[in-house]
Amino acid sequence: MLKGSxxxxxxxxxxxAIDEKxxxxxxxxxxxQGTEGVVPCGTTGESPTLSHAEHxxxxxxxxxxxxxxxxxxxGAGSNSTAEAIDLTRHAKEAGADAxxxxxxxxxxxxxxxxxQHYKAISDAVDLPIIIYNIPGRCVVDMSVATMARLAKLPxxxxxxxxxxDLARPLRTRGAIKDAFTLLSGEDATALAFLAQGGxxxxxxxxxxxxxxxxxMHAAWRKGDAKAAMKxxxxxxxxxxxLFVETSxxxxxxxxxxxxxxxxxxxxxxxxxxxxxxxAVRTAMRSAGVLN
Numbered sequence: 001m002l003k004g005s006x007x008x009x010x011x012x013x014x015x016x017a018i019d020e021k022x023x024x025x026x027x028x029x030x031x032x033q034g035t036e037g038v039v040p041c042g043t044t045g046e047s048p049t050l051s052h053a054e055h056x057x058x059x060x061x062x063x064x065x066x067x068x069x070x071x072x073x074x075g076a077g078s079n080s081t082a083e084a085i086d087l088t089r090h091a092k093e094a095g096a097d098a099x100x101x102x103x104x105x106x107x108x109x110x111x112x113x114x115x116q117h118y119k120a121i122s123d124a125v126d127l128p129i130i131i132y133n134i135p136g137r138c139v140v141d142m143s144v145a146t147m148a149r150l151a152k153l154p155x156x157x158x159x160x161x162x163x164x165d166l167a168r169p170l171r172t173r174g175a176i177k178d179a180f181t182l183l184s185g186e187d188a189t190a191l192a193f194l195a196q197g198g199x200x201x202x203x204x205x206x207x208x209x210x211x212x213x214x215x216m217h218a219a220w221r222k223g224d225a226k227a228a229m230k231x232x233x234x235x236x237x238x239x240x241x242l243f244v245e246t247s248x249x250x251x252x253x254x255x256x257x258x259x260x261x262x263x264x265x266x267x268x269x270x271x272x273x274x275x276x277x278x279a280v281r282t283a284m285r286s287a288g289v290l291n
């Protein structure tokens with residue numbers, strides 16, 4: 001169901017509030033540019049500082065504008081299992097195609113705790129669930145063994161892997177014999193992830209360069225590794241620049257330069273510094289997305 005270039009959508013703000021029109025225009029533009037799946041209310045969408053009402057509204061807006069043209073994978077994670085169930089249930093009611101559920105942060109659950117967290121969500125809501133494994137933000141790292149155990153549940157269908165461990169997709173494929181979607185969460189190593197058996201990437205860079213990201217994945221699927229590598233090399237400085245400071249500060253600034261959003265973020269994040277802005281502008285010009 002999920003493959004190629006998916007985008008971890010920003011949430012545009014204006015005057016502190018969600019800019020609903022800008023958000024829907026942005027989603028529509030992403031689809032027109034070839035993005036193969038849209039992911040609202042992830043970390044890039046500043047889900048930690050969205051109220052529950054705002055979070056649910058953003059998912060609804062995304063489903064409304066996507067109109068079934070591409071899958072909507074709604075961010076629905078929390079470090080509270082009950083809250084994650086509520087958000088996943090809403091994602092299903094809103095018409096999302098799947099939910100992206102991050103490993104519980106701060107609590108530091110054991111592997112058994114991780115298993116029981118995802119099992120409870122899977123049991124409560126009949127919706128495909130993508131595990132989001134990002135140890136750098138959540139401290140916990142789901143083991144391949146735990147993921148293989150979860151993959152036996154009918155609603156656990158894949159992972160967004162942000163470990164940056166390029167042996168991980170090989171090991172995951174070896175441990176999970178059934179169909180299981182492997183999506184990278186790291187733009188800089190996404191192409192290498194594909195070479196190790198991955199299916200696609202949930203990308204931050206695609207916010208700014210959706211066509212190039214989509215073209216890279218299309219080239220890879222056609223067997224044109226040389227073309228994919230050429231696009232990847234062109235985008236590499238942009239991948240780095242968008243994380244020169246805490247995301248999504250740099251990527252929101254980048255989106256402001258192409259008229260897709262303001263650069264506003266919510267505290268405790270702050271706008272990209274002057275130094276970060278210069279790095280982003282330079283990388284965008286190098287990637288051909290800014291004149």
